[in-house]
Amino acid sequence: MNSFKRAWWRLTAHPGKTALMTGLFFVICTLVLSGFLIRSAAARAAESAKRSVGAVVTMQLDVNALIDSGGGSGDGRPRTIGEEGRLKRGLVDRICASSVVASCNYSKDGVAAPSEEFRLHVPVPAPAGQDTGGTDFFKADGILDLDEVKDFRSGDAKIVAGRGITPDSKDDALVVEERVAKDNKLKVGDRVTLNANVQHPDGRLTTKETEFTVVGVYRSGTPDPRTYVPSMMAPSNQIYVTPDGATRLDGKEVGKDGGDLAQATFTLRDPSDLDRLKKDAEAAGADLKVFPMSVNDKQFKQLVGPITKTADFATVTVWLVALAGTVILALIVASSLRERRKELGILLSLGERKPRLLGQQLVEVAACALLAIGCAAAGSQFLSQAVGDRLLAGNVSAAAAEADSRDQGPGLSNTAGGGAAADDTPEADPVDSLDVRIGPADLAKVGATGLGIAALATLVPGARVLRLNPRDILTKGD
């Protein structure tokens, strides 16, 4: 108690020194608190971004891994993908049931031969005499959810009549491009016949008529090519069916396991849930060496990139300020202790214990720190909002410039239905505002930091107090 009283008397007796110490602490605490506030605002924004975009995980066959694992059928014949190389729909459905999956989709690449009543759209006929090489097919992709297909997610394609394919769609659902619909005078609800190619065990190839119902018409954002391309490559000849529909177009019956898929995509609620998803997938029976999962968190990174940089800068600032503050305060305290040698000697001569002398010094510094923390709490929110917004604006501009330079670089775009790494994620606008809010946790952190600095800055130079000898201080030594 005596230490507290003496500390109070000393602080009030030397208002200039008290103000200097408090002012220094105010600067330190304001910067540290601002750093904490920017960091926590960035963390909140990142959390919100995670919830809003999640991350897309793609699962598909890695042929090399399959060969390395000894999979595929051999027997001296050319190797073909065996049972272990097939991505079963039943397996994917089990993985989709994982609690970390917000939504999932899968696709099955396929083709369908046109029929008399359902013809291909041919914008530019094949040059005379050119063999079309058996490419006069519709490209028929079996998908679970049309909204999750790249072109529809990005807005390049959209439904203009009817509805898209959904998990609830019937097996015979078909969505066609509006140019094909126009050529064939098709409207929603019409029944059409497509020819499935049937590969027989003896190698024969026949066709089998398969009926579908047009449930939707979409408009592709890609115009017709100006030169001849094989029909299957023309954007208008892209049709969508259900995965079961695609199986039927393969000339197979839909089995209990739902047939094979080309790839599956899982949208996670949180990009950090990938490990959990992998565990769930393995538990469901997936061989992740043969069917690796790759995450595409580009959109999340685009959203939080600038704000993460701002938060990183704030973190560095917090550390630098805390370190510099500790050093400066330690020097001030060391100088103060030198100045107070006589006072310490007097107190020691009275029998005061050395730790209590240190305690008094600590109480003085901590009192200044607490006052400064209070003032910093009042002003930091405005400061950190202003500083954070400026920093973030700079980082957003830098990110935009970087994105522009990437866009102007060599074409690296992938086509739909490409590999797992295919970047089919729409561009995301980064988070460009900080919601700075001061809360009890921030105050607790800055309080702990401020008092920690006070303790370090007092106790390190204060160690010399423990070596003080009152006789040396108070007598002339004769």
Added chain:
Amino acid sequence: MTAPILQLTGVSRAYESGNRRRTVLKNADFAFESGRMYAVVGPSGSGKSTLLSLASGLDSPTTGTVRFRGRDIAELGLGRYRNRHAATVFQSLNLLTYMTAVQNITSAMEITGVRGMRGSRRKQRAVELLDLLGVEREDQNRRTLQLSGGQQQRVAIARALACEVDILFADEPTGALDHETAAGIIEVFRKLAHDEGKCVIVVTHSREVAEASDQVLQLKRGKLTVT
């Protein structure tokens, strides 16, 4: 003869300075009794302050022992000895300048843990002592830096008295005082020794103080003799 309250036995103190070793106090033997006032005299550099430092527990002898009521003060703990049994009025006053006269005294009482006194009682005792030593009431609540040298000396003595210790050491307590005030201080010391039963040991150059003492010890080149 009563049992000594403080006994020096073969006490020497040497200081190292580079390769040189200087012995400031040589083999001092003396027994101090309660109820008596002692004066330690000698020329400058004779070892008076060293003797006072050793006897008051501010320093430890190189050889020999200092015993309080028969117990080595090193065993007792120098801090504890200073805290409970010995108080010192220094030549250079040594008051805490950021405190008032009263605060200097009450603070010392808190540190030494004067028994049976709490906040208001301590303050009352401080005022009594300052009144006794002639410090005006209006000066009692001033910071000591604002007081004259004589007033500061009185505050320093009041602080030592307030701690209710058994032995009071004083290093040139009247050096900064006028003749009349010095006489008053000497009288206070005598009363403390004779009426309160304290052992008062004063290091001084003053003939008046020496004459007022019950016994005078002389130090010359580190050797202690009784005159």
